[in-house]
Amino acid sequence: MILVAGIPSEPPLQEALDALSDQRADVVVLSQRRCAEIDLAFAVDSAGAVDGVLRIGRRHIALREITGVYARLMDHRNVPEYQRLDVGDPERERWAALNDTLSAWVDVAPGTIVNRSSAMASNAAKPYQGQLIARHGLLTPETLLTNDPQVAREFYASRPRVVFKSASGARSIVQTMEPGDLGRLGTLRACPVQFQTWVPGTDVRVHVVGSEVFATAITTTATDYRYATAQVEEPARLEPHDLADDVAQRCVALTADLGLEFAGIDLKITPDGEVYCFEVNPSPAYTYFSGQTKQPIPEALARHLLAA
Structure with missing residues:
Protein backbone atom coordinates (compact mmCIF):
# COMPACT_ATOMS: atom_id res chain seq x y z
CA MET A 1 0.00 0.00 0.00
CA ILE A 2 1.28 3.47 -0.96
CA LEU A 3 0.41 6.63 1.00
CA VAL A 4 0.41 9.95 -0.86
CA ALA A 5 0.24 12.88 1.56
CA GLY A 6 -0.08 16.61 0.95
CA ILE A 7 -2.39 18.65 -1.27
CA PRO A 8 -3.65 16.13 -3.88
CA SER A 9 -4.58 18.80 -6.43
CA GLU A 10 -0.99 20.08 -6.53
CA PRO A 11 0.58 18.97 -9.87
CA PRO A 12 3.48 16.90 -8.44
CA LEU A 13 1.09 14.85 -6.30
CA GLN A 14 -1.52 14.60 -9.05
CA GLU A 15 1.04 13.36 -11.58
CA ALA A 16 2.34 10.81 -9.08
CA LEU A 17 -1.20 9.61 -8.35
CA ASP A 18 -1.90 9.23 -12.07
CA ALA A 19 1.29 7.21 -12.52
CA LEU A 20 0.45 5.00 -9.53
CA SER A 21 -3.04 4.50 -10.94
CA ASP A 22 -1.54 3.36 -14.24
CA GLN A 23 0.42 0.78 -12.23
CA ARG A 24 -2.83 -0.28 -10.50
CA ALA A 25 -1.25 0.42 -7.15
CA ASP A 26 -3.16 0.28 -3.88
CA VAL A 27 -3.05 3.95 -2.88
CA VAL A 28 -4.28 5.90 0.12
CA VAL A 29 -4.52 9.67 -0.21
CA LEU A 30 -4.07 11.90 2.83
CA SER A 31 -5.21 15.43 2.04
CA GLN A 32 -3.94 18.13 4.36
CA ARG A 33 -7.03 20.13 3.45
CA ARG A 34 -9.19 17.55 5.24
CA CYS A 35 -7.40 17.28 8.57
CA ALA A 36 -10.73 17.36 10.40
CA GLU A 37 -11.36 13.83 9.05
CA ILE A 38 -7.92 12.43 9.92
CA ASP A 39 -6.31 10.89 13.00
CA LEU A 40 -2.87 9.34 13.29
CA ALA A 41 -1.23 7.52 16.19
CA PHE A 42 1.95 5.47 16.19
CA ALA A 43 4.53 4.01 18.55
CA VAL A 44 8.06 2.64 18.30
CA ASP A 45 8.73 -0.45 20.41
CA SER A 46 11.99 -1.41 22.14
CA ALA A 47 13.13 -3.31 19.04
CA GLY A 48 12.59 -0.26 16.85
CA ALA A 49 9.47 -1.57 15.12
CA VAL A 50 6.97 1.11 14.15
CA ASP A 51 3.23 0.57 14.09
CA GLY A 52 0.02 2.44 14.63
CA VAL A 53 -3.23 3.44 12.97
CA LEU A 54 -4.20 6.06 10.41
CA ARG A 55 -7.86 7.05 10.19
CA ILE A 56 -9.13 8.85 7.12
CA GLY A 57 -12.88 9.34 7.36
CA ARG A 58 -14.36 5.97 8.23
CA ARG A 59 -11.37 4.01 6.98
CA HIS A 60 -8.80 2.72 9.49
CA ILE A 61 -5.40 1.64 8.14
CA ALA A 62 -2.71 -0.23 10.06
CA LEU A 63 0.53 1.65 9.43
CA ARG A 64 2.41 -1.64 8.99
CA GLU A 65 0.47 -2.14 5.75
CA ILE A 66 2.00 0.99 4.20
CA THR A 67 5.16 0.10 2.27
CA GLY A 68 5.81 3.40 0.52
CA VAL A 69 5.10 7.08 1.15
CA TYR A 70 5.24 10.15 -1.09
CA ALA A 71 4.93 13.09 1.28
CA ARG A 72 4.93 16.62 -0.10
CA LEU A 73 3.67 18.40 2.96
CA MET A 74 2.60 22.02 3.17
CA ASP A 75 3.00 24.04 6.35
CA HIS A 76 -0.46 23.51 7.84
CA ARG A 77 -0.63 27.23 8.74
CA ASN A 78 -0.87 27.99 5.01
CA VAL A 79 -3.78 25.62 4.37
CA PRO A 80 -6.98 27.64 3.67
CA GLU A 81 -9.15 25.41 5.86
CA TYR A 82 -6.82 26.01 8.81
CA GLN A 83 -6.69 29.75 8.21
CA ARG A 84 -10.49 29.93 8.31
CA LEU A 85 -10.53 28.60 11.88
CA ASP A 86 -10.93 31.22 14.61
CA VAL A 87 -7.72 32.05 16.44
CA GLY A 88 -9.00 30.52 19.69
CA ASP A 89 -10.53 27.44 18.07
CA PRO A 90 -9.09 24.27 19.71
CA GLU A 91 -9.25 22.64 16.27
CA ARG A 92 -6.15 24.68 15.41
CA GLU A 93 -4.19 22.81 18.06
CA ARG A 94 -5.47 19.52 16.70
CA TRP A 95 -4.32 20.40 13.17
CA ALA A 96 -0.88 21.37 14.43
CA ALA A 97 -0.56 18.17 16.47
CA LEU A 98 -1.67 16.01 13.54
CA ASN A 99 0.84 17.56 11.15
CA ASP A 100 3.63 17.24 13.73
CA THR A 101 2.74 13.57 14.24
CA LEU A 102 2.61 12.96 10.49
CA SER A 103 6.04 14.53 10.01
CA ALA A 104 7.46 12.47 12.88
CA TRP A 105 6.01 9.21 11.53
CA VAL A 106 7.34 9.92 8.03
CA ASP A 107 10.78 10.24 9.59
CA VAL A 108 10.78 6.78 11.21
CA ALA A 109 8.38 4.71 9.10
CA PRO A 110 9.79 1.60 7.42
CA GLY A 111 9.67 1.21 3.66
CA THR A 112 10.41 3.65 0.87
CA ILE A 113 9.77 7.17 2.14
CA VAL A 114 9.93 10.08 -0.31
CA ASN A 115 11.33 11.94 1.58
CA ARG A 116 12.04 11.63 5.30
CA SER A 117 11.72 14.83 7.32
CA SER A 118 15.24 14.68 8.76
CA ALA A 119 16.77 14.08 5.32
CA MET A 120 15.11 17.21 3.98
CA LEU A 138 30.95 18.84 -7.51
CA LEU A 139 32.17 22.42 -7.41
CA THR A 140 30.32 25.10 -5.46
CA PRO A 141 30.44 28.84 -6.27
CA GLU A 142 32.54 31.17 -4.16
CA THR A 143 30.05 32.12 -1.46
CA LEU A 144 29.66 34.79 1.19
CA LEU A 145 26.97 34.60 3.87
CA THR A 146 26.87 37.80 5.86
CA ASN A 147 24.85 40.45 7.63
CA ASP A 148 27.76 42.93 7.44
CA PRO A 149 27.12 45.60 4.77
CA GLN A 150 30.81 46.46 4.40
CA VAL A 151 31.88 42.85 3.87
CA ALA A 152 29.15 42.44 1.23
CA ARG A 153 30.25 45.67 -0.45
CA GLU A 154 33.85 44.43 -0.67
CA PHE A 155 32.76 41.04 -2.04
CA TYR A 156 30.73 42.77 -4.75
CA ALA A 157 33.53 45.21 -5.65
CA SER A 158 36.15 42.49 -6.12
CA ARG A 159 34.22 40.26 -8.53
CA PRO A 160 32.95 40.83 -12.07
CA ARG A 161 29.42 39.62 -11.32
CA VAL A 162 27.69 38.67 -8.08
CA VAL A 163 24.26 37.12 -7.45
CA PHE A 164 22.35 36.99 -4.18
CA LYS A 165 19.62 34.79 -2.70
CA SER A 166 18.23 33.36 0.51
CA ALA A 167 20.55 31.24 2.63
CA SER A 168 17.64 29.24 4.05
CA GLY A 169 15.15 26.83 2.55
CA ALA A 170 12.72 29.67 1.92
CA ARG A 171 12.12 30.22 -1.78
CA SER A 172 13.75 33.36 -3.11
CA ILE A 173 14.42 34.79 -6.56
CA VAL A 174 18.10 34.69 -7.50
CA GLN A 175 19.12 38.13 -8.69
CA THR A 176 22.23 39.79 -10.08
CA MET A 177 23.59 42.42 -7.74
CA GLU A 178 23.60 45.86 -9.34
CA PRO A 179 25.18 49.19 -8.25
CA GLY A 180 21.72 50.36 -7.18
CA ASP A 181 21.61 47.55 -4.59
CA LEU A 182 24.51 49.03 -2.62
CA GLY A 183 22.17 51.51 -0.97
CA ARG A 184 20.09 48.64 0.42
CA LEU A 185 22.95 46.77 2.11
CA GLY A 186 22.02 48.28 5.49
CA THR A 187 19.05 45.91 5.61
CA LEU A 188 21.49 42.98 5.91
CA ARG A 189 21.78 43.70 9.63
CA ALA A 190 18.24 42.36 10.06
CA CYS A 191 18.70 39.24 7.92
CA PRO A 192 21.88 37.61 6.56
CA VAL A 193 21.94 37.05 2.79
CA GLN A 194 23.95 34.68 0.62
CA PHE A 195 26.13 36.24 -2.08
CA GLN A 196 27.86 34.17 -4.75
CA THR A 197 30.22 34.74 -7.65
CA TRP A 198 28.19 34.25 -10.82
CA VAL A 199 29.11 31.14 -12.80
Whole structure:
Protein backbone atom coordinates (compact mmCIF):
# COMPACT_ATOMS: atom_id res chain seq x y z
CA MET A 1 0.00 0.00 0.00
CA ILE A 2 1.28 3.47 -0.96
CA LEU A 3 0.41 6.63 1.00
CA VAL A 4 0.41 9.95 -0.86
CA ALA A 5 0.24 12.88 1.56
CA GLY A 6 -0.08 16.61 0.95
CA ILE A 7 -2.39 18.65 -1.27
CA PRO A 8 -3.65 16.13 -3.88
CA SER A 9 -4.58 18.80 -6.43
CA GLU A 10 -0.99 20.08 -6.53
CA PRO A 11 0.58 18.97 -9.87
CA PRO A 12 3.48 16.90 -8.44
CA LEU A 13 1.09 14.85 -6.30
CA GLN A 14 -1.52 14.60 -9.05
CA GLU A 15 1.04 13.36 -11.58
CA ALA A 16 2.34 10.81 -9.08
CA LEU A 17 -1.20 9.61 -8.35
CA ASP A 18 -1.90 9.23 -12.07
CA ALA A 19 1.29 7.21 -12.52
CA LEU A 20 0.45 5.00 -9.53
CA SER A 21 -3.04 4.50 -10.94
CA ASP A 22 -1.54 3.36 -14.24
CA GLN A 23 0.42 0.78 -12.23
CA ARG A 24 -2.83 -0.28 -10.50
CA ALA A 25 -1.25 0.42 -7.15
CA ASP A 26 -3.16 0.28 -3.88
CA VAL A 27 -3.05 3.95 -2.88
CA VAL A 28 -4.28 5.90 0.12
CA VAL A 29 -4.52 9.67 -0.21
CA LEU A 30 -4.07 11.90 2.83
CA SER A 31 -5.21 15.43 2.04
CA GLN A 32 -3.94 18.13 4.36
CA ARG A 33 -7.03 20.13 3.45
CA ARG A 34 -9.19 17.55 5.24
CA CYS A 35 -7.40 17.28 8.57
CA ALA A 36 -10.73 17.36 10.40
CA GLU A 37 -11.36 13.83 9.05
CA ILE A 38 -7.92 12.43 9.92
CA ASP A 39 -6.31 10.89 13.00
CA LEU A 40 -2.87 9.34 13.29
CA ALA A 41 -1.23 7.52 16.19
CA PHE A 42 1.95 5.47 16.19
CA ALA A 43 4.53 4.01 18.55
CA VAL A 44 8.06 2.64 18.30
CA ASP A 45 8.73 -0.45 20.41
CA SER A 46 11.99 -1.41 22.14
CA ALA A 47 13.13 -3.31 19.04
CA GLY A 48 12.59 -0.26 16.85
CA ALA A 49 9.47 -1.57 15.12
CA VAL A 50 6.97 1.11 14.15
CA ASP A 51 3.23 0.57 14.09
CA GLY A 52 0.02 2.44 14.63
CA VAL A 53 -3.23 3.44 12.97
CA LEU A 54 -4.20 6.06 10.41
CA ARG A 55 -7.86 7.05 10.19
CA ILE A 56 -9.13 8.85 7.12
CA GLY A 57 -12.88 9.34 7.36
CA ARG A 58 -14.36 5.97 8.23
CA ARG A 59 -11.37 4.01 6.98
CA HIS A 60 -8.80 2.72 9.49
CA ILE A 61 -5.40 1.64 8.14
CA ALA A 62 -2.71 -0.23 10.06
CA LEU A 63 0.53 1.65 9.43
CA ARG A 64 2.41 -1.64 8.99
CA GLU A 65 0.47 -2.14 5.75
CA ILE A 66 2.00 0.99 4.20
CA THR A 67 5.16 0.10 2.27
CA GLY A 68 5.81 3.40 0.52
CA VAL A 69 5.10 7.08 1.15
CA TYR A 70 5.24 10.15 -1.09
CA ALA A 71 4.93 13.09 1.28
CA ARG A 72 4.93 16.62 -0.10
CA LEU A 73 3.67 18.40 2.96
CA MET A 74 2.60 22.02 3.17
CA ASP A 75 3.00 24.04 6.35
CA HIS A 76 -0.46 23.51 7.84
CA ARG A 77 -0.63 27.23 8.74
CA ASN A 78 -0.87 27.99 5.01
CA VAL A 79 -3.78 25.62 4.37
CA PRO A 80 -6.98 27.64 3.67
CA GLU A 81 -9.15 25.41 5.86
CA TYR A 82 -6.82 26.01 8.81
CA GLN A 83 -6.69 29.75 8.21
CA ARG A 84 -10.49 29.93 8.31
CA LEU A 85 -10.53 28.60 11.88
CA ASP A 86 -10.93 31.22 14.61
CA VAL A 87 -7.72 32.05 16.44
CA GLY A 88 -9.00 30.52 19.69
CA ASP A 89 -10.53 27.44 18.07
CA PRO A 90 -9.09 24.27 19.71
CA GLU A 91 -9.25 22.64 16.27
CA ARG A 92 -6.15 24.68 15.41
CA GLU A 93 -4.19 22.81 18.06
CA ARG A 94 -5.47 19.52 16.70
CA TRP A 95 -4.32 20.40 13.17
CA ALA A 96 -0.88 21.37 14.43
CA ALA A 97 -0.56 18.17 16.47
CA LEU A 98 -1.67 16.01 13.54
CA ASN A 99 0.84 17.56 11.15
CA ASP A 100 3.63 17.24 13.73
CA THR A 101 2.74 13.57 14.24
CA LEU A 102 2.61 12.96 10.49
CA SER A 103 6.04 14.53 10.01
CA ALA A 104 7.46 12.47 12.88
CA TRP A 105 6.01 9.21 11.53
CA VAL A 106 7.34 9.92 8.03
CA ASP A 107 10.78 10.24 9.59
CA VAL A 108 10.78 6.78 11.21
CA ALA A 109 8.38 4.71 9.10
CA PRO A 110 9.79 1.60 7.42
CA GLY A 111 9.67 1.21 3.66
CA THR A 112 10.41 3.65 0.87
CA ILE A 113 9.77 7.17 2.14
CA VAL A 114 9.93 10.08 -0.31
CA ASN A 115 11.33 11.94 1.58
CA ARG A 116 12.04 11.63 5.30
CA SER A 117 11.72 14.83 7.32
CA SER A 118 15.24 14.68 8.76
CA ALA A 119 16.77 14.08 5.32
CA MET A 120 15.11 17.21 3.98
CA ALA A 121 16.61 19.39 6.71
CA SER A 122 19.90 20.10 4.90
CA ASN A 123 18.02 22.34 2.47
CA ALA A 124 17.25 24.71 5.34
CA ALA A 125 20.89 25.84 5.46
CA LYS A 126 22.38 26.30 1.99
CA PRO A 127 26.00 26.86 3.17
CA TYR A 128 25.89 23.61 5.16
CA GLN A 129 24.41 21.76 2.21
CA GLY A 130 27.20 23.19 0.04
CA GLN A 131 29.77 21.42 2.23
CA LEU A 132 27.95 18.11 1.72
CA ILE A 133 27.82 18.73 -2.04
CA ALA A 134 31.58 19.32 -2.23
CA ARG A 135 32.24 15.85 -0.80
CA HIS A 136 30.98 14.38 -4.08
CA GLY A 137 33.39 16.16 -6.38
CA LEU A 138 30.95 18.84 -7.51
CA LEU A 139 32.17 22.42 -7.41
CA THR A 140 30.32 25.10 -5.46
CA PRO A 141 30.44 28.84 -6.27
CA GLU A 142 32.54 31.17 -4.16
CA THR A 143 30.05 32.12 -1.46
CA LEU A 144 29.66 34.79 1.19
CA LEU A 145 26.97 34.60 3.87
CA THR A 146 26.87 37.80 5.86
CA ASN A 147 24.85 40.45 7.63
CA ASP A 148 27.76 42.93 7.44
CA PRO A 149 27.12 45.60 4.77
CA GLN A 150 30.81 46.46 4.40
CA VAL A 151 31.88 42.85 3.87
CA ALA A 152 29.15 42.44 1.23
CA ARG A 153 30.25 45.67 -0.45
CA GLU A 154 33.85 44.43 -0.67
CA PHE A 155 32.76 41.04 -2.04
CA TYR A 156 30.73 42.77 -4.75
CA ALA A 157 33.53 45.21 -5.65
CA SER A 158 36.15 42.49 -6.12
CA ARG A 159 34.22 40.26 -8.53
CA PRO A 160 32.95 40.83 -12.07
CA ARG A 161 29.42 39.62 -11.32
CA VAL A 162 27.69 38.67 -8.08
CA VAL A 163 24.26 37.12 -7.45
CA PHE A 164 22.35 36.99 -4.18
CA LYS A 165 19.62 34.79 -2.70
CA SER A 166 18.23 33.36 0.51
CA ALA A 167 20.55 31.24 2.63
CA SER A 168 17.64 29.24 4.05
CA GLY A 169 15.15 26.83 2.55
CA ALA A 170 12.72 29.67 1.92
CA ARG A 171 12.12 30.22 -1.78
CA SER A 172 13.75 33.36 -3.11
CA ILE A 173 14.42 34.79 -6.56
CA VAL A 174 18.10 34.69 -7.50
CA GLN A 175 19.12 38.13 -8.69
CA THR A 176 22.23 39.79 -10.08
CA MET A 177 23.59 42.42 -7.74
CA GLU A 178 23.60 45.86 -9.34
CA PRO A 179 25.18 49.19 -8.25
CA GLY A 180 21.72 50.36 -7.18
CA ASP A 181 21.61 47.55 -4.59
CA LEU A 182 24.51 49.03 -2.62
CA GLY A 183 22.17 51.51 -0.97
CA ARG A 184 20.09 48.64 0.42
CA LEU A 185 22.95 46.77 2.11
CA GLY A 186 22.02 48.28 5.49
CA THR A 187 19.05 45.91 5.61
CA LEU A 188 21.49 42.98 5.91
CA ARG A 189 21.78 43.70 9.63
CA ALA A 190 18.24 42.36 10.06
CA CYS A 191 18.70 39.24 7.92
CA PRO A 192 21.88 37.61 6.56
CA VAL A 193 21.94 37.05 2.79
CA GLN A 194 23.95 34.68 0.62
CA PHE A 195 26.13 36.24 -2.08
CA GLN A 196 27.86 34.17 -4.75
CA THR A 197 30.22 34.74 -7.65
CA TRP A 198 28.19 34.25 -10.82
CA VAL A 199 29.11 31.14 -12.80
CA PRO A 200 28.75 31.22 -16.61
CA GLY A 201 27.42 28.20 -18.47
CA THR A 202 24.34 26.07 -18.96
CA ASP A 203 21.84 25.48 -16.18
CA VAL A 204 20.99 21.79 -15.80
CA ARG A 205 18.33 20.47 -13.41
CA VAL A 206 18.89 16.84 -12.51
CA HIS A 207 16.09 14.79 -11.02
CA VAL A 208 17.25 11.67 -9.22
CA VAL A 209 14.68 9.01 -8.37
CA GLY A 210 16.45 6.17 -6.59
CA SER A 211 19.08 5.22 -9.16
CA GLU A 212 17.32 6.79 -12.15
CA VAL A 213 18.53 10.14 -13.47
CA PHE A 214 16.70 12.69 -15.61
CA ALA A 215 18.66 15.78 -16.70
CA THR A 216 17.17 18.90 -18.24
CA ALA A 217 19.15 21.71 -19.87
CA ILE A 218 17.69 25.20 -19.47
CA THR A 219 18.35 27.93 -22.01
CA THR A 220 17.70 31.52 -20.91
CA THR A 221 19.49 34.82 -20.34
CA ALA A 222 17.69 35.28 -17.01
CA THR A 223 19.61 35.06 -13.73
CA ASP A 224 16.92 32.77 -12.31
CA TYR A 225 15.40 30.56 -15.01
CA ARG A 226 12.32 29.89 -12.87
CA TYR A 227 11.37 33.54 -13.28
CA ALA A 228 12.68 34.04 -16.81
CA THR A 229 9.51 35.66 -18.13
CA ALA A 230 9.56 38.28 -15.38
CA GLN A 231 13.31 38.91 -15.65
CA VAL A 232 13.86 38.90 -19.44
CA GLU A 233 10.30 38.79 -20.83
CA GLU A 234 10.85 35.40 -22.44
CA PRO A 235 10.28 31.95 -20.94
CA ALA A 236 13.19 29.57 -20.50
CA ARG A 237 13.57 26.73 -23.00
CA LEU A 238 13.84 23.26 -21.45
CA GLU A 239 15.26 20.22 -23.23
CA PRO A 240 16.40 16.74 -22.15
CA HIS A 241 20.14 16.72 -21.53
CA ASP A 242 22.62 13.87 -21.96
CA LEU A 243 24.47 14.09 -18.66
CA ALA A 244 27.98 12.61 -18.47
CA ASP A 245 27.96 9.24 -16.72
CA ASP A 246 30.36 10.30 -13.98
CA VAL A 247 28.28 13.39 -13.17
CA ALA A 248 25.10 11.30 -13.11
CA GLN A 249 26.74 8.85 -10.71
CA ARG A 250 27.81 11.72 -8.45
CA CYS A 251 24.24 13.02 -8.40
CA VAL A 252 22.92 9.59 -7.41
CA ALA A 253 25.57 9.26 -4.69
CA LEU A 254 24.88 12.78 -3.39
CA THR A 255 21.15 12.07 -3.19
CA ALA A 256 21.77 8.87 -1.26
CA ASP A 257 24.31 10.55 1.03
CA LEU A 258 21.69 13.15 1.96
CA GLY A 259 19.28 10.33 2.83
CA LEU A 260 16.92 11.25 0.00
CA GLU A 261 15.00 8.96 -2.33
CA PHE A 262 14.01 11.77 -4.72
CA ALA A 263 15.84 15.04 -5.34
CA GLY A 264 16.12 17.95 -7.74
CA ILE A 265 19.76 18.98 -8.15
CA ASP A 266 20.65 22.35 -9.67
CA LEU A 267 23.86 22.25 -11.70
CA LYS A 268 25.65 24.65 -14.00
CA ILE A 269 28.09 23.30 -16.57
CA THR A 270 30.64 25.87 -17.68
CA PRO A 271 32.00 26.21 -21.25
CA ASP A 272 35.16 24.46 -19.97
CA GLY A 273 33.13 21.50 -18.72
CA GLU A 274 33.39 22.26 -15.01
CA VAL A 275 30.32 21.17 -13.05
CA TYR A 276 29.01 23.43 -10.30
CA CYS A 277 26.19 22.46 -7.95
CA PHE A 278 24.08 25.18 -6.33
CA GLU A 279 21.68 23.16 -4.21
CA VAL A 280 19.68 19.97 -3.74
CA ASN A 281 15.91 20.39 -3.53
CA PRO A 282 14.40 17.59 -1.41
CA SER A 283 10.83 18.22 -2.59
CA PRO A 284 11.15 19.17 -6.25
CA ALA A 285 8.24 20.55 -8.26
CA TYR A 286 9.27 18.21 -11.07
CA THR A 287 6.19 18.75 -13.23
CA TYR A 288 7.61 22.09 -14.47
CA PHE A 289 10.30 19.99 -16.16
CA SER A 290 8.48 16.78 -17.08
CA GLY A 291 5.59 18.77 -18.53
CA GLN A 292 7.87 20.41 -21.08
CA THR A 293 10.36 17.62 -21.77
CA LYS A 294 8.01 14.62 -21.46
CA GLN A 295 10.60 12.88 -19.30
CA PRO A 296 8.89 10.06 -17.36
CA ILE A 297 9.71 11.37 -13.89
CA PRO A 298 6.31 10.58 -12.29
CA GLU A 299 6.46 7.08 -13.73
CA ALA A 300 9.92 6.60 -12.22
CA LEU A 301 8.61 7.88 -8.88
CA ALA A 302 5.73 5.40 -9.00
CA ARG A 303 8.10 2.52 -9.84
CA HIS A 304 10.39 3.50 -6.99
CA LEU A 305 7.55 3.60 -4.47
CA LEU A 306 6.29 0.22 -5.60
CA ALA A 307 9.69 -1.46 -5.59
CA ALA A 308 9.76 -1.84 -1.80
